[in-house]
Amino acid sequence: MSTATPAQPAASFRLPTDVRPKHYDLTIRTDLENENFEGVVKADVEIVRATDTIVFNAAPNLKLGSASLTSSGNVLRPAETTYDAPTERATFKFGEQLQAGTKVTLRVPFSSVLDGSMAGYYRAKGKAGTYALTQFEPTSARRAVPSWDEPALKATYAVTLISKAGLVNLSNMPAIPNATSEPTDQEDAELYAGVKSGDWTVTKYETTPPMSSYLLAWAVGPFAYLEDSYKSPLSGKVRPLRIYAPPDLIHQAEFALKVKKAALPLYEQVFDVEYPLPKLDTLVAEDFDAGAMENWGLITGRTSAFLLDPKAADMMAKKRVATVQSHEVAHMWFGNITTMEWWDYLYLNEGFATLMGEVIIPDKIFPEWKVDSEFITEHLNDALRLDAKLSSHPIEVNCPDANKINQIFDSLSYAKAGSVLRMLSKYVGEDKFLKGVSIYLKKHLYANSVSRDLWDGVSEATGLDIPKLMDFWITKMGYPVITVMETKDGIRVRQDRFLEDGPAKPEDNETIWTVPLFLLAGSADGKSLIDKSAVLNVREKEFKIDTSKPFKLNAGTSGVYRVLYTPERLANIAQEAAKGEAIFSLNDRIGLVHDAMALAKAGFLKTSASLNLVDIWKNEKAFLVWDSIAENLSRVIDTWWENDHAVELLNKFRRNLFGPLVKRLGYTYPEGEDVDTTQLRTRAIESAAAAKDPEVIKELQHRFAQYVKTKDDSWIPADLLRITYRVAVEYGGREEYETVIGFHDEPKTPSMRTAAIRALGATQDPALIQQTLDFTMTKARDQDVIYFFSGLASNFKARRTALDFFEKKYDALYKRFEGNFTLKYLISTLLSGLSTKEDLHHVQEYFKDKDTAKYDQALAQGIDSIKAKVSWIERSTDDISEWLENWEKSAKL
Known part of the structure; x- marks a missing residue:
C-alpha cells in the first residue's frame, strides 16, 4: 500500500571495517551573525586491513574542502573522491595502499550553514538572541563533522571552539585554562583570523574518554548559568554541576539543578561505578526536537524538560523536569560509559534510562510521588497499547537502514523495554537485579554491548538462567494475555498473543513466553502472599490454589501481559479491591482498570463489564486509580466520538464520577498539601470539564476572566493552567482566543506556553480552527x-x-x-x-x-x-x- 523505498542490506548503510578511528582533533569556528560554521577535523585512524580507500560519514549539507592524509610522514591527497547522499557517505581513494597495522591522520576541512533543522549543528533563537548547539543522536554527527558516525566506532575527541568575543562556549569536557589561542597547525590559521585582535576567542577542551560520535556535543551563545556541586560517595571527589540557559530563562532552572545534584551520588552507589567526567552541565534550548539528549558531560534539552517557575510550578511540570533530568543522568552510565553495539540494541540505553531514571532513582528522591505505581499508566500501559498491534516490532529490532533509526525511538524501545526490565527486577529482586547491572557495566566500561552481555551480568548476580527467561520478551514482538480458568483444585492458565482487535490467528500466535505469574493468594488471616515461583513457560498449565479466597495473577502489576478472568471472578476481585489495601494493592487496582478496558476493546470481555468495574470503584480514594479510570473513559469517548447518544451518556457517567470529587476538593491548592490530593483535584476538574460539567466550566471561565482582568496569578493555580485555558477557548470566542495567543507569545514559563498551544486547538469556531x-x-x-x-x-x-x-x-x-x-x-x-x-x-x-x-x-x-x-x-x-x-x-x- 506504500511506495516506501525497499529496505537495503546493512552493508549499504554500515561503514566498512577496514579502518577505525581512534582520536579526533576537531576545530569549529561559529559565526552566529551570518549563521554559518566552518572547521577542520584531523582523525587519527588505525588501518585494520590493507586498503587504498577510506570511507566515512558526511551528510549532504557539509561542504568538504581539500582533504589530505598523513602516513609515515608522507602526505597523500585523494586521487578520487565520491559522495553518496542516500547513505551519507564520502569515499576517498588514494593512489597507494595503506598497510594493515599502521596509523594515519586524515585531515578534512568543512563548512555549512547553521539552519533551524534541530539536527546536527543548528541555530536556535530567543529573546537573548541567536545561539547554536548540537543534536547528533542517532545519525546527525555527520551533519556537523566528517566522522565515523556509528556507535561501535568509539574514539576520543579534543575539541576547540572559536567564536565571537563575549559568547559562552560549551562542550563535553571542561575548558583547558590558559590554553594557547594559536593554531597548532599553520594549515588551520584561517580559522583563527581575528583572534589576536580580540574580536574572536578560542576555547580548547580536555580530551574526552572513548565515546560514540552521537554523544559529542558543543554549543555557542549568550548563556547564563546556575552552579552547584556534588561529592562522590565512592571517591570523595567534588564535581561542579551547572545548568546553562539564555539569561532570561536561567532563574527557572534551579529545580533541575537540585535533581541532578541528588541523582548523581545515588547512581554511583547503585551501580558502584563513579561518574567518570570532571563536570556535568545541562544546556536548556528554546528550539529542540526531542525532549532531551544525554551528551556526555553536556546534557541538552527543551525548555519544558528543564525549566519551571520556582514559586508556582504544577505537579506535572515538576515530575517532568525531575524524571527527564534523572533519565538523562542515567544515560551517563547506560549509553555513555557502556554503549549499544548498534541501534538494534537501543533499548539497552532507553529501557534502562526509563526504569532507572523514571522509577528507581526518583523513588529514592521523591518517595511521596509513588513513581512505581505511576509507571503502570505512564509507561507499561502505553507500551502494551502499542505492542498489541500487528504492526508492532520487537524491543530488539533489526535496523540496518539508517533512514529508519528515528522510528524505533518509540514506546517499545523506551516504555516496553523499561517494563520488561522492571518485570525482571520484580522477579529476581531489585537488589540482585542492580547487582547484575553493576557487573554488566563494569565488564563493558568504555565499550559496546549486546543483550546477552546484560543477561550474563544478571545471571551472575542471581544464579538464574536469565537468557532463557528474557529472550522472547526482547526478540519477539507482542505479549500474552493470560486466561484464567478455575478448576476444582485451583486454576488452569493459558497464554496467547494479545492483539487489540481480537484473538490472534494461529500464524500470529506462535510465541510461548516465559511468564512470571506473580500469583497472589489470600490466606485465612485476611492477608496475602505472592508466589514468585509460579512461571508459565508452556501454552497451558495448572496451579493449585484455594479459589474460595481472593486471588489474582500479576500481583503489583509487575508483568508485561494482560490477565483475563471470567466476568464473575473479575466482579469478585473488583468488589474485594473496593474494600481498600487489605488484599489488592494500589498497583493491582491500577492494572485491573487498564486490563479490563483493553480486554473489552479486544472483545475478550464485554465493555459493560469494564464500565461496571469503574462503577464499583466510585468511592476509590487513590489518585493513580482515578487517573487510570479517567484515561480509559476518555479513550472510550474518543472511539465513539461521532455517536452523540453514547457520548452524552458517557459524559453523564463521567460527571457522576468526577463531579463529587470536585465538590469535595474544590479549586484551591493549600500549601503543604499531600501530592495525591493535589493531583486528584487536578484530574477531577479536568475530567469533569471534559465531560461538560456546567458548574466546573462556569467556574473555570470565571477564573480565566478574573485573571485577565486583574493579572493576579492566584485566580488560576498552576495545576489548572491547562484546563482553564482550554475551557476559555472552547467555550469562548475570538477575545479569549486572542488572549491565549498572547500567553503563547509572552509566556511566564514553558508550561504556560504549552498550555496555550494545546488550548488554541480547542476552539469550536471553524475560522479560528483554520487560524x-x-x-x-x-x-x-x-x-x-x-x-x-x-x-x-x-x-x-x-x-x-x-x-x-x-x-x-x-x-x-x-x-x-x-x-x-x-x-x-x-x-x-x-x-x-x-x-x-x-x-x-x-x-x-x-x-x-x-x-x-x-x-x-x-x-x-x-x-x-x-x-x-x-x-x-x-x-x-x-x-x-x-x-x-x-x-x-x-x-x-
Missing part, C-alpha cells in the same frame, strides 16, 4: 508544531480538518521535518482519532503513492488503530448503550 492551523506554518516554532496538532486532534470539531490541512501541506511539512522525530509524531497524532471504515480507506488511498520510508511504522500503527476502533464500535455499541441506559435509570439522573 490555528495557519499558525503552525507561519509562527509556530518547529519544536511546538506537534503540540498544536495534538490540541486540534483532540477536538472533535477539528480533527478531520487538521488531517485535511496536513494532507494539503504535506510537501512543506515533510521537507520541514524529514530529518527529525516530529514527522512520525504528526502521522500518529493525526490518525489516532479516526474510527470509521471510510477513514481507513481514505488514509490508505492518500498514502499509497507517498514515499513513507521515514514514517512507515507510525503509518502502519495508525492504520491498525483505526481498524481496532472500527471493530470495537461494531462489536460493542449496543452493549455500551444498554449498560449506560440501565445505569442512568438506576442512578436516577
Whole structure:
C-alpha cells in the first residue's frame, strides 16, 4: 500500500571495517551573525586491513574542502573522491595502499550553514538572541563533522571552539585554562583570523574518554548559568554541576539543578561505578526536537524538560523536569560509559534510562510521588497499547537502514523495554537485579554491548538462567494475555498473543513466553502472599490454589501481559479491591482498570463489564486509580466520538464520577498539601470539564476572566493552567482566543506556553480552527508544531480538518521535518482519532503513492488503530448503550 523505498542490506548503510578511528582533533569556528560554521577535523585512524580507500560519514549539507592524509610522514591527497547522499557517505581513494597495522591522520576541512533543522549543528533563537548547539543522536554527527558516525566506532575527541568575543562556549569536557589561542597547525590559521585582535576567542577542551560520535556535543551563545556541586560517595571527589540557559530563562532552572545534584551520588552507589567526567552541565534550548539528549558531560534539552517557575510550578511540570533530568543522568552510565553495539540494541540505553531514571532513582528522591505505581499508566500501559498491534516490532529490532533509526525511538524501545526490565527486577529482586547491572557495566566500561552481555551480568548476580527467561520478551514482538480458568483444585492458565482487535490467528500466535505469574493468594488471616515461583513457560498449565479466597495473577502489576478472568471472578476481585489495601494493592487496582478496558476493546470481555468495574470503584480514594479510570473513559469517548447518544451518556457517567470529587476538593491548592490530593483535584476538574460539567466550566471561565482582568496569578493555580485555558477557548470566542495567543507569545514559563498551544486547538469556531492551523506554518516554532496538532486532534470539531490541512501541506511539512522525530509524531497524532471504515480507506488511498520510508511504522500503527476502533464500535455499541441506559435509570439522573 506504500511506495516506501525497499529496505537495503546493512552493508549499504554500515561503514566498512577496514579502518577505525581512534582520536579526533576537531576545530569549529561559529559565526552566529551570518549563521554559518566552518572547521577542520584531523582523525587519527588505525588501518585494520590493507586498503587504498577510506570511507566515512558526511551528510549532504557539509561542504568538504581539500582533504589530505598523513602516513609515515608522507602526505597523500585523494586521487578520487565520491559522495553518496542516500547513505551519507564520502569515499576517498588514494593512489597507494595503506598497510594493515599502521596509523594515519586524515585531515578534512568543512563548512555549512547553521539552519533551524534541530539536527546536527543548528541555530536556535530567543529573546537573548541567536545561539547554536548540537543534536547528533542517532545519525546527525555527520551533519556537523566528517566522522565515523556509528556507535561501535568509539574514539576520543579534543575539541576547540572559536567564536565571537563575549559568547559562552560549551562542550563535553571542561575548558583547558590558559590554553594557547594559536593554531597548532599553520594549515588551520584561517580559522583563527581575528583572534589576536580580540574580536574572536578560542576555547580548547580536555580530551574526552572513548565515546560514540552521537554523544559529542558543543554549543555557542549568550548563556547564563546556575552552579552547584556534588561529592562522590565512592571517591570523595567534588564535581561542579551547572545548568546553562539564555539569561532570561536561567532563574527557572534551579529545580533541575537540585535533581541532578541528588541523582548523581545515588547512581554511583547503585551501580558502584563513579561518574567518570570532571563536570556535568545541562544546556536548556528554546528550539529542540526531542525532549532531551544525554551528551556526555553536556546534557541538552527543551525548555519544558528543564525549566519551571520556582514559586508556582504544577505537579506535572515538576515530575517532568525531575524524571527527564534523572533519565538523562542515567544515560551517563547506560549509553555513555557502556554503549549499544548498534541501534538494534537501543533499548539497552532507553529501557534502562526509563526504569532507572523514571522509577528507581526518583523513588529514592521523591518517595511521596509513588513513581512505581505511576509507571503502570505512564509507561507499561502505553507500551502494551502499542505492542498489541500487528504492526508492532520487537524491543530488539533489526535496523540496518539508517533512514529508519528515528522510528524505533518509540514506546517499545523506551516504555516496553523499561517494563520488561522492571518485570525482571520484580522477579529476581531489585537488589540482585542492580547487582547484575553493576557487573554488566563494569565488564563493558568504555565499550559496546549486546543483550546477552546484560543477561550474563544478571545471571551472575542471581544464579538464574536469565537468557532463557528474557529472550522472547526482547526478540519477539507482542505479549500474552493470560486466561484464567478455575478448576476444582485451583486454576488452569493459558497464554496467547494479545492483539487489540481480537484473538490472534494461529500464524500470529506462535510465541510461548516465559511468564512470571506473580500469583497472589489470600490466606485465612485476611492477608496475602505472592508466589514468585509460579512461571508459565508452556501454552497451558495448572496451579493449585484455594479459589474460595481472593486471588489474582500479576500481583503489583509487575508483568508485561494482560490477565483475563471470567466476568464473575473479575466482579469478585473488583468488589474485594473496593474494600481498600487489605488484599489488592494500589498497583493491582491500577492494572485491573487498564486490563479490563483493553480486554473489552479486544472483545475478550464485554465493555459493560469494564464500565461496571469503574462503577464499583466510585468511592476509590487513590489518585493513580482515578487517573487510570479517567484515561480509559476518555479513550472510550474518543472511539465513539461521532455517536452523540453514547457520548452524552458517557459524559453523564463521567460527571457522576468526577463531579463529587470536585465538590469535595474544590479549586484551591493549600500549601503543604499531600501530592495525591493535589493531583486528584487536578484530574477531577479536568475530567469533569471534559465531560461538560456546567458548574466546573462556569467556574473555570470565571477564573480565566478574573485573571485577565486583574493579572493576579492566584485566580488560576498552576495545576489548572491547562484546563482553564482550554475551557476559555472552547467555550469562548475570538477575545479569549486572542488572549491565549498572547500567553503563547509572552509566556511566564514553558508550561504556560504549552498550555496555550494545546488550548488554541480547542476552539469550536471553524475560522479560528483554520487560524490555528495557519499558525503552525507561519509562527509556530518547529519544536511546538506537534503540540498544536495534538490540541486540534483532540477536538472533535477539528480533527478531520487538521488531517485535511496536513494532507494539503504535506510537501512543506515533510521537507520541514524529514530529518527529525516530529514527522512520525504528526502521522500518529493525526490518525489516532479516526474510527470509521471510510477513514481507513481514505488514509490508505492518500498514502499509497507517498514515499513513507521515514514514517512507515507510525503509518502502519495508525492504520491498525483505526481498524481496532472500527471493530470495537461494531462489536460493542449496543452493549455500551444498554449498560449506560440501565445505569442512568438506576442512578436516577
